[in-house]
Amino acid sequence: xxxxxxxxxxxxxxxxxxxxxxxxxxxxxxxxSLRLSMFTPLPDRTETFAGLANYVRLFTDxxxxxxxxxxxxxxxxxxxxxxxxxxxxxxxxxxxLSSHVVRFRAxxxxxxxxxxxxxxxxxxxxxRLIMSPIWGISEDVLGLFGLAHLNQPWLGxxxxxxxxxSLISVWQWxxxxxxxxxxxxxxxxxxxxxxxxxxxxxAWQVFWGIKFPLILPTVGIVGVLTFxxxxxxxxxxYTTQRALAGPNFSTDILGTFFFRTFxxxxxxxxxxxxxxxxxxxxxxxxxxxxxxxxxxxQRRLQRIEL
Amino acid sequence: xxxxxxxxxxxxxxxxxxxxxxxxxxxxxxSWRNDDLGIWQDLIIPAxxxxxxxxxxxxxxxxxxxxxxxxxxxxxxxxxxDLITCRPFDLSxxxxxxxxxxxxNDLPGMENFSDVARSAWVTDDGSDVFCVPMAxxxxxxxxxxxxxxxxxxxxxxxxxDFLSMLQVIKDAGYAPLVMGTTDQWExxxxxxxxxxxxxxxxxxxxxxxxxxTIGYDEGGFVEAxxxxxxxxxxLPDGYQAMSYPDAQNFFTLGIGAIFPAxxxxxxxxxxxxxxxxxxxPPPPPAGQDTCYISDHTDIAxxxxxxxxxxxxxxxxxxxxxxxxxxELYANALPGFFPLADHDVTLNxxxxxxxxxxxxxxxxxxxxxxxxxSRGTPNNENDLWNVSAQVLNGTLTPEGAGAAxxxxxxxxxxxxxx
Numbered sequence: 175x176x177x178x179x180x181x182x183x184x185x186x187x188x189x190x191x192x193x194x195x196x197x198x199x200x201x202x203x204x205x206x207s208l209r210l211s212m213f214t215p216l217p218d219r220t221e222t223f224a225g226l227a228n229y230v231r232l233f234t235d236x237x238x239x240x241x242x243x244x245x246x247x248x249x250x251x252x253x254x255x256x257x258x259x260x261x262x263x264x265x266x267x268x269x270x271l272s273s274h275v276v277r278f279r280a281x282x283x284x285x286x287x288x289x290x291x292x293x294x295x296x297x298x299x300x301x302r303l304i305m306s307p308i309w310g311i312s313e314d315v316l317g318l319f320g321l322a323h324l325n326q327p328w329l330g331x332x333x334x335x336x337x338x339x340s341l342i343s344v345w346q347w348x349x350x351x352x353x354x355x356x357x358x359x360x361x362x363x364x365x366x367x368x369x370x371x372x373x374x375x376x377a378w379q380v381f382w383g384i385k386f387p388l389i390l391p392t393v394g395i396v397g398v399l400t401f402x403x404x405x406x407x408x409x410x411x412y413t414t415q416r417a418l419a420g421p422n423f424s425t426d427i428l429g430t431f432f433f434r435t436f437x438x439x440x441x442x443x444x445x446x447x448x449x450x451x452x453x454x455x456x457x458x459x460x461x462x463x464x465x466x467x468x469x470x471x472q473r474r475l476q477r478i479e480l
Numbered sequence: 481x482x483x484x485x486x487x488x489x490x491x492x493x494x495x496x497x498x499x500x501x502x503x504x505x506x507x508x509x510x511s512w513r514n515d516d517l518g519i520w521q522d523l524i525i526p527a528x529x530x531x532x533x534x535x536x537x538x539x540x541x542x543x544x545x546x547x548x549x550x551x552x553x554x555x556x557x558x559x560x561x562d563l564i565t566c567r568p569f570d571l572s573x574x575x576x577x578x579x580x581x582x583x584x585n586d587l588p589g590m591e592n593f594s595d596v597a598r599s600a601w602v603t604d605d606g607s608d609v610f611c612v613p614m615a616x617x618x619x620x621x622x623x624x625x626x627x628x629x630x631x632x633x634x635x636x637x638x639x640x641d642f643l644s645m646l647q648v649i650k651d652a653g654y655a656p657l658v659m660g661t662t663d664q665w666e667x668x669x670x671x672x673x674x675x676x677x678x679x680x681x682x683x684x685x686x687x688x689x690x691x692x693t694i695g696y697d698e699g700g701f702v703e704a705x706x707x708x709x710x711x712x713x714x715l716p717d718g719y720q721a722m723s724y725p726d727a728q729n730f731f732t733l734g735i736g737a738i739f740p741a742x743x744x745x746x747x748x749x750x751x752x753x754x755x756x757x758x759x760x761p762p763p764p765p766a767g768q769d770t771c772y773i774s775d776h777t778d779i780a781x782x783x784x785x786x787x788x789x790x791x792x793x794x795x796x797x798x799x800x801x802x803x804x805x806x807e808l809y810a811n812a813l814p815g816f817f818p819l820a821d822h823d824v825t826l827n828x829x830x831x832x833x834x835x836x837x838x839x840x841x842x843x844x845x846x847x848x849x850x851x852x853s854r855g856t857p858n859n860e861n862d863l864w865n866v867s868a869q870v871l872n873g874t875l876t877p878e879g880a881g882a883a884x885x886x887x888x889x890x891x892x893x894x895x896x897x
Contacts, residue, residue: 237856237890307718308726330662330720332874420664421720422869442858 204457210450221447228451238448242455244423245431248336252427253404255340256347261396263344264351269381271352272359283356287349294346298413301342305329329414332424339425343410347403351396358389391475398467405460408433428456505792506536508561509781510554512547519812527808528799535792555580555784562787563796566611566780568600569849575782576603576610582785583608587794589801596683596843597819599850600777611780612797613819615809618834619674619774622741622749624734625756627654631737635760639678639707642763646714649737656714658736659871660722667867668860670740671711673846676704677772678764682844690851692894697878697885701847703765705877709870720872742776743834746815750828757830761837775843777819810835855891862887 211228213221232238267286271279289297305312305328313325328338362385370380386393408429411419417439419426434442436449509520520539528537540561542550548571554560555575564581566572575581584590585608593613601611628634631652636642649656661667680686680700688694695701716722716736731739732752739745741759749757764771781800783793799805806818807825814828817835826832848860862884869875875883889895 237887305721306726307721308716308730327718327721330660330718330722330872332872416663418664418864420662420868421872422865422874439861442853442856442861445856 207450207453208457210447211454213447215445215447224447228448229454232448232451232455241423241426241431242452245426245428246459248425249405249407249427251336252340252343252407253401255337256344256400256404257397259341260344260348261351261393261400264348264396265355265393267348267352268355268359269385271356283353286352289346290349292346294409295413297342297346298410302329302414305338330421332421335415335421336425339411339414342414343407346410351400354392354396355389358392359385362388391472394467394471394475397471398464401463401467402460405456405463428452428459432456505534505789506538507563507789507792507796508538508540509563509565510547510551510561511539511541511565512544512567513565513779514541514543516813517541519809523808523812524805527804528796531799532792532795535795537796555786558786560784560786562784562789562793564782564784566601566782568777568780570854572601572611572780572782573603576608579785581610582783582787582790583610584612584783584797585609587612587797587801589798592801592820592822594819594821594843596775596845597777599845601780601782604851611782612800613777613780614800615779615813615816616775616777616819617815618743618817618837619670619776620741620743620759620761620834620837621674621738622731622745622757622759622830623738624731624736624753625758626734627737627755628758635758636763638766639675639763640766643710646711646738650714655716655730655736656738657711657716658727658731658739659711659715660719660724660727661715661868661871662721663724664864664868666724666727666740667708667871668863669846670742671708671871672704672863672867673774673776674740675707675762676701676847677774677842677844678762678768679704679707680847681770682772682842686844686847686850689847689888690894692892692897695881695885695895696888697881702877702881705866705870705880707765708867709877712871712873715871743815743817743831746828746830746834747813750814750830759830759833761841771837771841772844773837773841774846775817775838776845776849778816852888852892855888857887857890859884859888 210221212223212225214224214228215221232242270276271283276282304310307313307325307327307330312328313322316322316325326334328334366384366388367380370384375383405428407427411425411427411430412433415425415430417430417434417437419430419434432449432452433439435452436444436446438444517539525537525539529535538561547565548567551560551564555578560580564575566575566581572581576583590609590612593609595606597613597616598606598609601613602609623635627649631649631654633645633648636645646656659666659670677685680688680694680703685694685700689696689701716730722730727739728745728748730736732749734753734755739749761771761773781797783790783797787793801820803820803822803824806820806822810816810818810824810831811827814826814831815834817831817838818824824835826835846860848863852859853861866875866880866883870877870880885895
C-alpha cells in the first residue's frame with residue numbers, strides 16, 4: 175500500500191505571513207487603484223463606472239495630455255542621466271574598490287555609500303542651500319577654478335533644473351550600484367584572472383574580457399532597479415521644487431504629476447480618479463520596462479558556472 | 481474637616497456658576513487660526529463678555545491643514561460648534577449650499593460691509609450673505625527707509641516714477657526689488673495681483689472677467705503683464721531660484737530696498753528688522769487719477785445652521801460688526817485689516833499706512849478667486865505659472881495673457897461667447 179502523502183502544512187505556515195502582508199499592503203491596493211482609475215465622480219460624491227474614459231481623457235484632453243507627455247519625457251531624461259552617469263560611475267568606483275592597488279578601500283566604500291542612508295528631505299534641503307544664488311557656495315566653488323561668472327541659478331532655470339536634480343539624485347544613490355557591482359566583482363574567482371594574466375592580458379583587457387561579462391547579470395539587475403526607482407521617483411523633486419515641479423513644470427516627473435493630480439495643489443482640488451489613472455499609466459510603464467528586461471535581457475544571458 | 485471647607489465652597493461656587501452659564505447658553509467657535517488662540521481668550525472673548533456676561537464662549541481651533549476635513553465631518557455628524565470660521569469663496573459657499581451655514585441677510589450690522597468686503601461670502605448672484613467678514617490683507621510695497629534716504633529717492637507717484645526709482649536704487653548697488661520666482665505664488669500674488677488692479681480698473685476689470693466682457697488677453701490684463709515684465713532687471717541675481725523665505729531674509733537683512741508685499745508681512749518683519757520700514761501703494765500709470773489696491777478678503781465668521789444656540793450666536797456675530805471688534809482685532813493682528821466701514825485707529829504705523837490707502841484708492845480682490853478657480857485648469861494656478869514665467873523671461877506678456885485666457889475659455893462658459 176502506498177503511503178498517502180501528507181499535506182505540507184509547514185509550507186503554508188512559512189508562506190502565509192509574507193503572502194498576507196503582501197496581499198493586504200501591495201496587491202490589493204494596486205488592483206483597487208486600477209479599479210478606481212475606471213470610475214468617475216458624480217456631483218453627489220458617489221462614483222460611477224466609466225471604463226477607459228479617464229485614460230482617453232488623460233491621453234487626448236488638451237488640459238491633461240501635454241502635462242502627461244511632459245512628465246513622461248522628463249522622466250526619461252531623469253532615467254537617462256542615471257543610466258549614463260550613476261551606473262557607469264558606480265561600476266568605475268566598484269572596479270577601483272575591488273582593485274588591490276587602492277588603499278583605504280573600506281574608508282572610501284563607507285564614505286561613498288554614506289549619502290544613500292541620508293534622509294532625502296535632508297539631501298534636497300542641503301543641495302538647495304548649496305545651489306542657492308544668495309546664500310549658496312556654488313559660485314565660490316566655481317570661483318576656485320576661475321569660473322565664477324558661469325554660475326547660474328541652476329535649480330531656477332528651465333534648461334538646467336531637471337539635469338541638476340538628476341545629478342543630485344545620482345550623488346545620493348551611486349552607492350547602491352557601486353555595492354552591487356562590487357559584490358559581483360569580488361565574487362569572481364581569482365584563478366580566472368590569474369589565468370588571463372598568465373596569458374598576457376593587461377588590466378584593461380582583464381576587465382572587459384573577463385570581469386565585465388561575468389557581472390552582466392548584475393548590470394541587468396542594476397538597470398532594471400534604476401528604471402523602477404526612477405519611474406517611481408517623487409521625493410527629491412517634491413522636497414526641492416515642491417509639488418509644482420517648477421520652473422514651468424520643467425522638473426515634473428510622473429510621481430509629482432500623480433501627486434498633484436491625486437491630492438491637488440494650491441487651489442486646485444484633488445481628483446482621486448484621475449490620480450489613479452496617472453498611477454495606472456505609471457504602473458503600465460514600469461510593467462513594460464520590467465517585461466522588456468525579463469524577455470530581452472535576462473533570458474539571453476548565458477549562465478556560466480564558476 | 482475645616483481644611484476642606486475652601487475646597488467645598490469652590491466646588492459649590494463652580495456648580496452654581498456652571499448651571500448659570502448653561503441657562504444663558506454657551507458658544508463654541510470653530511477655527512483654523514491656532515496662532516490666534518491667545519488673542520481670542522485674552523482680548524476678544526473678554527471684550528464680548530463685557531457686554532454679554534452670561535454667554536460663555538470657547539474658541540476651539542483645529543490645525544489649518546486639517547480644518548476643512550475636520551469641519552466637514554463635524555457638520556455631517558451635527559457635532560460642530562455654533563460659530564464657524566469661514567474660508568473665503570467656494571469652500572464656504574459649498575457649506576452654505578449644503579445647508580450647514582445660516583443666511584445672515586437680516587443680521588443687524590451687516591450694512592457696515594461693502595460689496596467688496598462681502599464678495600467672498602455671498603452666493604454667485606449676491607442674494608445671500610452667510611458669513612460676517614473679519615479681515616482682509618492688502619497688497620503694496622514695503623521699503624527700507626534707510627536705503628531710500630541714502631540713495632535719495634521718494635515714494636513713487638506713477639508707474640514710470642517707480643521704474644526710474646528702481647534704476648536709481650540699482651545704480652547705487654542695492655537689489656531694488658526683493659522677490660524670487662521659484663515658489664511661483666509671489667509672482668502672481670505680490671506681483672501681478674499687486675500692481676494689476678491699477679491697469680484693469682479694479683472691480684470693473686474683475687467683474688468683466690466673470691461676466692465674460694473682457695479677457696486676460698486684452699486691455700489692462702495684458703498691460704499688467706507688461707508692467708510686471710519691467711521688473712526683470714531689478715530682481716536680485718539668481719531670483720529664478722530664490723524662495724519666499726529667502727526673499728524675506730534678504731529684505732530683513734537690509735540687502736534689498738523694496739519688498740513687494742502682502743500686509744501680513746508687517747507682523748513677520750517687525751521683530752526682525754533694525755531699520756525703519758515704510759510702505760507705498762502700487763503706483764498707477766501716469767495720467768490715471770484713480771488708484772486701485774488689492775484688498776483681499778481672507779477670513780470671516782458664520783453661524784452653524786443647526787446650532788442649538790442661534791440667538792446667542794447671532795448676538796456674537798452682531799457684536800462682530802461693531803467698531804469695537806474691528807479695532808480690537810486689527811490691533812491684535814497687525815496686517816489683517818477689518819472689513820467693516822468703521823474708522824479704525826491702528827497702533828502700528830506701518831499697518832495704519834496700509835489701511836489709509838482704503839481712503840485714497842478703490843478696493844478690489846484678486847481676480848481669480850471668485851468663481852474663476854472652479855474649473856480645470858484652475859485660473860489661479862495658471863496665473864502663478866505664467867507670472868513666474870514672465871519674470872523669468874520665458875514667456876512674453878502677450879503670451880502669458882493668451883495662455884491664461886486659453887485655460888479659462890476651455891471650461892468657463894461666459895468667456896466662450
